[in-house]
Amino acid sequence: MSQNSVKIQIENLYKIFGSNQEEAFSLIEKGKTRDEIQKQNGALTALRNISFDVKEKEIFVIMGLSGSGKSTLLRCINRLQEPTKGIIKVNNEDITCLNEERLRKIRRTIMGMVFQSFALFPHMSVLKNVIFGLEIRKNMDKDERLKKGEEVLKIVGLDQWKNKKVDELSGGMKQRVGLARALAIDPEILLMDEPFSALDPLIRTNLQNELLSLQEKMGKTILFVTHDLNEAIKLGDRIAILNSEGELVQIDTPENILLNPADEYVKTFISDVDRPAVIRLENVMNQVSFEADIKDSVDEVFAKMKKNNAQTVFVTDKGLYRGIVTQNTLSKADKETIADLIVYVKPGYYLASIKDILPNIITKTYPLPVVDKENYLIGEIRDKSVADILKQNI
Numbered sequence: 001m002s003q004n005s006v007k008i009q010i011e012n013l014y015k016i017f018g019s020n021q022e023e024a025f026s027l028i029e030k031g032k033t034r035d036e037i038q039k040q041n042g043a044l045t046a047l048r049n050i051s052f053d054v055k056e057k058e059i060f061v062i063m064g065l066s067g068s069g070k071s072t073l074l075r076c077i078n079r080l081q082e083p084t085k086g087i088i089k090v091n092n093e094d095i096t097c098l099n100e101e102r103l104r105k106i107r108r109t110i111m112g113m114v115f116q117s118f119a120l121f122p123h124m125s126v127l128k129n130v131i132f133g134l135e136i137r138k139n140m141d142k143d144e145r146l147k148k149g150e151e152v153l154k155i156v157g158l159d160q161w162k163n164k165k166v167d168e169l170s171g172g173m174k175q176r177v178g179l180a181r182a183l184a185i186d187p188e189i190l191l192m193d194e195p196f197s198a199l200d201p202l203i204r205t206n207l208q209n210e211l212l213s214l215q216e217k218m219g220k221t222i223l224f225v226t227h228d229l230n231e232a233i234k235l236g237d238r239i240a241i242l243n244s245e246g247e248l249v250q251i252d253t254p255e256n257i258l259l260n261p262a263d264e265y266v267k268t269f270i271s272d273v274d275r276p277a278v279i280r281l282e283n284v285m286n287q288v289s290f291e292a293d294i295k296d297s298v299d300e301v302f303a304k305m306k307k308n309n310a311q312t313v314f315v316t317d318k319g320l321y322r323g324i325v326t327q328n329t330l331s332k333a334d335k336e337t338i339a340d341l342i343v344y345v346k347p348g349y350y351l352a353s354i355k356d357i358l359p360n361i362i363t364k365t366y367p368l369p370v371v372d373k374e375n376y377l378i379g380e381i382r383d384k385s386v387a388d389i390l391k392q393n394i
Contacts, residue, residue, distance in 0.1 A: 006092075007189060008054040008077065013086030015047040015072055015246075021084060033227045033247050046072045049248045050086070059215060059222045061236035063229065065269075069246035073195050077223065078111050079103055090189070108117045108137050112182030112214040116194040119178065120166045127153065127162040127175055133185045134364040136326060152180040155214065172203035179211075183218075192224045196231070210235055233258075233278050241266055248305060255283040276354040283380030284354065285370045291316050292325065295340050302330040303337050314377055315342050320371055347371045357381065 013042040016024050016265055024043040034045050047070045062070045063170060077088055079095060088095050091112060095103065101267045109111075120129050131149040132142055140148070153159045154178040154388055175195055188309075196204040215222065228231050232239050233254040240251045243265050248326070250262035258275050261267045272313055290308055292301045294317040305313055305327045315322045315338060323344040333341055348357040349367040367380035 002078045005056045007056045007090065008079070008223070009087070009092075010053070010088075011051050011087040012052040013047055013073070013076065013088065014045075014084045014250060015069070015076055015081065016043050016045050016084045018231050040122045047083075047112040048075070049305065050246075050248050052240055052248065054221060054223060054253055055237075057219045058237040059224055059235050061224045061226060061232040061240065063226050063232045064242035065244060066227060066246055068242040070227070070242055071193050072246075073242070074191050074223060074225050076190060077213075078107055080113075098212045101120050104162045108185060110187055111191055112185055112187035112196045114175075114182050114190065114192045116197055120174060120181075122165065122167050124166070125163050126166060126169070127156060129166060129177055130162075130184050133181060137185070137292060146378045149180075155183065155217075156180045156210070170203075171199050172207060175199065175207060178208075180183065183214075189314070190220050190222045192222060192280075194225050194227070197226065197228070204231075211235065211264055224356060226300040229273060241269065255279050257277050259283065274355070276358065279354050279372050280351050281348050281354065281357065281379075281381060282350040283349070284369075285381050288314060288369075288377060288380050289367070291377065292338060293317070294322055294342070295337060296334055297337055297363055298333050299340070299383060301325065302327065305330070310366075314369050314380070319376045321371045321375055323348055324366070324369075347375075347377075350378060 014025070014323065017039075018024075020041040020043050022060055023041050024037050024045055027040065028045060028048060032040070035045055037045055043140075050073060062073055063272060064070045072081060077084045077090075077095075079088075079098075083096060093106075095106060098106070121132070124132070127146065127149050130153060131145045133149060134145045150159060151161060153162055156179055158173060158176050158180065161169065161173065166177060167393070169177065178195070194209050196277070200208065211222075212235065224232075225236075236254055238251060238253055239257055240250050243249045244321050250257060250266050255267065255278065256298070258270055258273060258279055259272060289310065290304060292304070292315045294315055301313060305311070311327050312324045314324055323342040325341050325343070329341050329343075330338070336340060346360070348360070348371070350370050350372050357368060361381065367382045369377055370379040372378050
């Protein structure tokens with residue numbers, strides 16, 4: 001299965017709590033709000049017409065304010081809550097049609113869940129909690145289960161605590177146990193329902209970093225629910241934002257949501273984000289105006305610079321960035337080629353944030369070169385692009 005293949009497909013999903021659901025659908029079609037419907041017939045329209053795909057190995061973040069339906073959406077995906085209408089496919093299998101036996105198998109083998117409340121057994125040891133899901137499956141002998149449990153505890157940094165009772169652990173350590181228990185069944189998909197929201201800020205930041213590190217090693221498909229926009233931006237390959245009506249209003253990368261909010265709700269939602277710290281150079285860089293090859297003659301490059309009214313030009317060697325030359329230097333040069341006239345100016349890495357390169361932009365009178373991981377010149381940052389982002393942030 002390729003990295004970009006679809007793992008989860010949601011099509012026209014609705015979740016309505018209470019009776020009179022058909023009447024509630026009729027009221028939805030008439031444009032009635034959640035509050036209006038609840039007052040009229042008592043039904044709560046938690047989710048409205050949700051559709052999206054989740055790709056293999058991506059961290060897909062579902063976020064919104066309290067009451068937006070984000071946790072309900074996550075629980076519909078493994079049918080801890082039954083969807084009212086719609087299709088939910090996991091590995092192209094519609095789980096809304098499955099019987100209880102098949103559904104249990106998928107929960108025990110394909111989808112692991114990590115809860116906000118830890119959901120651990122206080123009378124059991126850390127290791128016993130971790131292997132609980134393996135014991136239920138009954139397809140592994142005791143020694144194999146213990147070995148697997150110790151392996152995942154080592155991954156989350158708790159192998160030395162395996163014989164402790166969970167009540168002896170801190171909140172952050174308990175959440176690691178919950179993550180280890182989900183990982184023990186080696187699921188393809190991890191469903192994480194606000195797993196770090198009850199933790200202190202420092203512990204929360206550490207666990208976010210650990211999750212990203214684990215994802216690099218293990219390559220799971222992760223659906224992560226949060227109400228914290230900074231957490232969503234840090235973790236998410238893509239973010240889905242739900243509004244207060246339980247409607248999906250935007251799905252995109254963190255940068256694109258910040259640069260192109262879909263509506264006023266999203267604009268308000270992201271208003272406090274530090275854009276320069278989030279937006280990467282690849283999202284705001286321009287095409288290089290023109291460049292010179294390291295073998296070009298001084299006269300050739302000088303003429304090109306005068307034609308383009310440029311004081312500097314980037315120099316490349318078969319596309320690899322080498323530095324800059326200035327018009328002033330060329331005008332006084334007694335060399336035939338520009339190779340000996342190059343001044344190396346540190347470029348910006350395309351995945352770096354605008355905030356990372358602000359000192360370079362502020363102190364330079366020419367565009368900043370942008371390179372990829374192989375050091376190929378792929379773009380330039382102009383001060384106007386950065387100024388526009390800063391103005392939006394202000």
